[in-house]
Amino acid sequence: MRRKNIAGTLVCSILLIGLTLYLAPSILPSPLPVKASSKTISLVATTNGAYYYWNSSNPTITVTQGDTLTIDVSSSNSVAHRLLIDLDNDGYTDTTDCGSVDVCSNTVPPSYTIPPFTINSDPGTYTYYCTIHPTSMFGSFVILSPTSSVPDFTILPSATSLTAAQGSSATATITLTSVNGFSGSVTLASAVSPFWSPTILSPGSINLSAGGSASSTLTISTSSPSYYSTPVAQGNYAVNVTASSGSLSHSTTVSLVVGSTSTSPPGSSSLPVLPIIGGMIGAIVVVGVAVFLIRRKK
Ligand SMILES: [Cu+2]
Numbered sequence: 001m002r003r004k005n006i007a008g009t010l011v012c013s014i015l016l017i018g019l020t021l022y023l024a025p026s027i028l029p030s031p032l033p034v035k036a037s038s039k040t041i042s043l044v045a046t047t048n049g050a051y052y053y054w055n056s057s058n059p060t061i062t063v064t065q066g067d068t069l070t071i072d073v074s075s076s077n078s079v080a081h082r083l084l085i086d087l088d089n090d091g092y093t094d095t096t097d098c099g100s101v102d103v104c105s106n107t108v109p110p111s112y113t114i115p116p117f118t119i120n121s122d123p124g125t126y127t128y129y130c131t132i133h134p135t136s137m138f139g140s141f142v143i144l145s146p147t148s149s150v151p152d153f154t155i156l157p158s159a160t161s162l163t164a165a166q167g168s169s170a171t172a173t174i175t176l177t178s179v180n181g182f183s184g185s186v187t188l189a190s191a192v193s194p195f196w197s198p199t200i201l202s203p204g205s206i207n208l209s210a211g212g213s214a215s216s217t218l219t220i221s222t223s224s225p226s227y228y229s230t231p232v233a234q235g236n237y238a239v240n241v242t243a244s245s246g247s248l249s250h251s252t253t254v255s256l257v258v259g260s261t262s263t264s265p266p267g268s269s270s271l272p273v274l275p276i277i278g279g280m281i282g283a284i285v286v287v288g289v290a291v292f293l294i295r296r297k298k
Contacts, residue, residue: 038116039063042072043128045081045108051136052079054128058139061128066146067119071103074111082107083114085128085141087121092129092138104131119143151182153208155243155250162220162239163257166232169221172254174241176206177213184208186245188216192256193238201241222258234258 041061043054063069073083083105084092098104106112123145130137156175164170176186186206190199200219208214220239222232235258242251 040070045075060140071114073105092134183210
């Protein structure tokens with residue numbers, strides 16, 4: 001009896017794990033946008049050859065709107081320097097807006113720490129200076145939007161699996177969607193493996209507008225190509241569709257099952273297989289737990 005209980009527990013556990021894995025993809029959270037954070041940067045006035053620079057090379061400072069920033073300003077020499085971040089784009093000469101719009105340090109040396117402040121200015125590229133050496137000590141101050149990152153696009157087929165009889169054709173819609181403000185021309189290409197016939201994408205090039213989406217129709221003919229005497233063989237094929245724009249490239253694969261002209265293609269059952277399996281697993285788990293509990297009572 002004891003051995004049976006252990007076996008029952010084991011079976012229930014395995015079934016529960018199976019059910020969890022089956023349900024998991026639908027309950028996983030989607031990725032979150034980049035969030036603002038607290039940052040501390042340090043700028044040191046240094047000598048490089050005949051000129052003064054910030055940190056030897058005037059590095060580009062990149063922050064995200066909403067960030068809380070602390071800036072440590074210091075000098076490696078005895079000459080006076082003063083940092084000004086020109087957030088209203090009126091140049092380094094106007095120091096009357098220091099502390100209201102522009103962010104400024106006191107004169108260094110000695111070193112000075114600008115107390116933590118929140119980046120509220122619009123995303124964009126600004127300039128930071130030394131108000132005393134503005135022709136050599138200046139660099140870019142970039143504010144990124146907190147919600148968007150790199151402009152990109154996604155590719156999504158209307159179906160991941162297609163079926164077609166020999167001598168006919170199969171179609172799917174390929175949808176491209178702009179992400180993070182992407183806009184531009186995207187070129188589409190497709191190939192079937194193992195190779196047996198060309199595919200058609202109409203249109204073959206899509207102009208995406210920022211935030212928009214557009215589609216192309218993928219058609220795969222299973223008619224015998226004119227240079228073959230035999231029709232396209234029955235079996236499983238993979239159709240790969242690639243969308244590219246500049247250095248960006250994304251692809252998706254649609255599986256294709258070619259069946260005979262008279263019978264239904266293999267594996268093309270119209271019954272939704274996964275939900276049925278899920279339901280069966282669920283039922284087995286319920287029965288298993290019930291049997292286990294009843295036995296335990298005895
Ligand atoms: Cu300076």
